Each structure stands twice: as structure tokens, then as C-alpha cells.
Amino acid sequence: AQSVAQPEDQVNVAEGNPLTVKCTYSVSGNPYLFWYVQYPNRGLQFLLKYITGDNLVKGSYGFEAEFNKSQTSFHLKKPSALVSDSALYFCAVRDGGYSTLTFGKGTMLLVSP
Amino acid sequence: EAQVTQNPRYLITVTGKKLTVTCSQNMNHEYMSWYRQDPGLGLRQIYYSMNVEVTDKGDVPEGYKVSRKEKRNFPLILESPSPNQTSLYFCASSPDRDRAGQPQHFGDGTRLSIL
Numbered sequence: 001a002q003s004v005a006q007p008e009d010q011v012n013v014a015e016g017n018p019l020t021v022k023c024t025y026s027v028s029g030n031p032y033l034f035w036y037v038q039y040p041n042r043g044l045q046f047l048l049k050y051i052t053g054d055n056l057v058k059g060s061y062g063f064e065a066e067f068n069k070s071q072t073s074f075h076l077k078k079p080s081a082l083v084s085d086s087a088l089y090f091c092a093v094r095d096g097g098y099s100t101l102t103f104g105k106g107t108m109l110l111v112s113p
Numbered sequence: 114e115a116q117v118t119q120n121p122r123y124l125i126t127v128t129g130k131k132l133t134v135t136c137s138q139n140m141n142h143e144y145m146s147w148y149r150q151d152p153g154l155g156l157r158q159i160y161y162s163m164n165v166e167v168t169d170k171g172d173v174p175e176g177y178k179v180s181r182k183e184k185r186n187f188p189l190i191l192e193s194p195s196p197n198q199t200s201l202y203f204c205a206s207s208p209d210r211d212r213a214g215q216p217q218h219f220g221d222g223t224r225l226s227i228l
Contacts, residue, residue: 032214043117043203043219044156051214090155100146100171101217105155 002027002095006104013081014112021076021089021107029096033074035065038088038106047089050074061085081111115140119204119220126194127228134189134223136204144207145187146171146217147179149200156203162187194227201225 003026013019025031032051036044048059055067065076074091091104117138126132138145146161148171158171162181176198178190187206191198201224205217 034216036216036219041221043221044205044217045219046216049214049216100158100161103148103156105153 002093002102004091004093004102004104006089006091006107008107009105010108010110012110012112015083016080019078019081019085019109019111021091021109023074023076023091023104024072025074025091025093026072027093027095031072031074032094032096033065033067034092034094034101035059035063035074035076036090036092036103038090040087044090047076081109083111083113085109086111115218117204117206117218117220119202119223121223122221123224125226125228128195129193132191132194132225134191134202134204134225136187136189136220137185138187138204138206138218139185140206140208140218141184142206142218143184143209144217145181146205147177147187147189148203148205149173150203150222151200159189159202191225194225196227199225199227 005024034049035047038044048057050057050067058064063078088106090106092101094101120135143164147159148156150156157173159177160179162168203222204220207215207217
């Protein structure tokens with residue numbers, strides 16, 4: 001069975017500092033990996049994905065994520081955090097493209113001014 | 114504007130009173146899905162549909178029904194709601210489940226409170 005772990009319930013970072021939100025996964029086949037962001041009272045919005053190719057993928061709002069197959073990780077990163085980045089972030093995985101999408105429990109990112 | 118629309122956005126009701134949450138998408142997507150979001154549990158899939166008249170159970174289908182009579186609509190039905198179905202519900206769609214690299218588009222959510 002596929003699974004996703006987001007080990008941090010909350011990440012705190014000061015504005016202007018780099019941020020990392022961690023995600024590890026478990027699948028039996030090839031992983032299709034996604035990051036979504038949820039702002040208050042809104043649905044999830046797609047940020048970026050890894051299907052194949054370069055291990056570093058770039059997405060919306062200056063976010064990027066690094067796929068590491070040996071560590072089965074897909075951490076979300078941004079070089080310089082903004083207060084407006086404060087939101088709930090979800091990592092999700094699909095196993096080989098022929099299964100449903102499994103979400104992590106979410107990580108709340110709080111960026112202080 | 115491409116969107117997934119859910120109604121109602123908020124509902125407070127009582128145990129046993131049947132309710133329907135509607136979901137409609139205007140992107141001609143084949144795949145639609147319902148999730149519930151609970152604190153500490155993330156999103157869990159309730160039901161999904163790969164196309165018209167094709168539906169299947171997700172991880173937590175008990176107490177829910179769905180139908181897919183038209184491509185654009187995917188209502189979620191609670192025949193006899195119970196307090197443990199109090200949650201935040203999201204509908205999502207994507208072009209085709211077999212094109213698994215396509216991200217899902219989410220509605221803004223429906224907050225249900227079952228008293």
C-alpha cells in the first residue's frame with residue numbers, strides 16, 4: 001500500500017529565510033508526487049509535481065521540490081519565505097499512475113514578519 | 114473560469130436527516146473524487162468516478178453514496194448522517210485518472226456539522 005508521511009505538524013520560519021517542508025513516501029512502483037497548498041477557507045491548490053526527469057522541480061510562487069529516490073523523499077523548498085506563504089501544505093503520492101492519490105496529514109507553515 | 118463548485122459551503126443539520134452536497138465542474142474532466150478532511154488525518158478519499166456511470170469506493174466510503182449521471186456533476190449523498198460525519202468535504206476533478214500526472218482541481222469545500 002502507498003503512504004505519505006509529513007513528519008512536522010508545523011514549521012516556523014522568519015520572512016526572508018529559506019524554508020523546507022518535509023515529505024517522505026512509500027510506494028511499490030514508480031512514484032508520482034505532488035505538493036498542494038491550502039489557504040484558509042479555500043480548497044487545495046496545486047503547487048508542483050514530479051513524474052519523471054530532473055530531480056529538482058520548480059512550481060508556482062517560487063516553490064521547488066527535490067525528489068530523492070534513495071531517501072524516498074520529496075521535500076518542498078523556497079529560498080526566501082514570505083508572510084503570504086503561511087498556509088497548510090500537503091504532500092501526495094500516486095503509485096505508478098494507476099492508483100488513487102494518497103495525501104499526507106499536512107504541515108502548517110507559519111512565516112513571521 | 115475553470116472551476117469546481119460545491120454547494121452548500123456550510124451546513125448544520127441533525128442526525129438522520131438526508132442531505133446532498135453538490136459538485137459541478139466546467140472543465141469537461143472525466144475523473145472526479147470526494148475527500149473528507151479531518152484534523153490530524155489529512156485528506157481521505159470517500160468515492161471517486163472515472164467517468165459517467167462509473168464510481169468506486171475510496172478509503173472511507175461507509176455512510177456515503179455518490180452518483181455520476183452527467184460528466185460535470187458528482188453529488189455526495191448522506192442518507193442518514195451521523196455526528197462522526199462532521200467534517201470538511203472537498204470535491205476534486207482531473208482530466209483523466211489514467212493521465213496520472215495531471216493535478217486535481219479542488220472545490221472550496223463544504224463544512225458539514227451533524228448534531
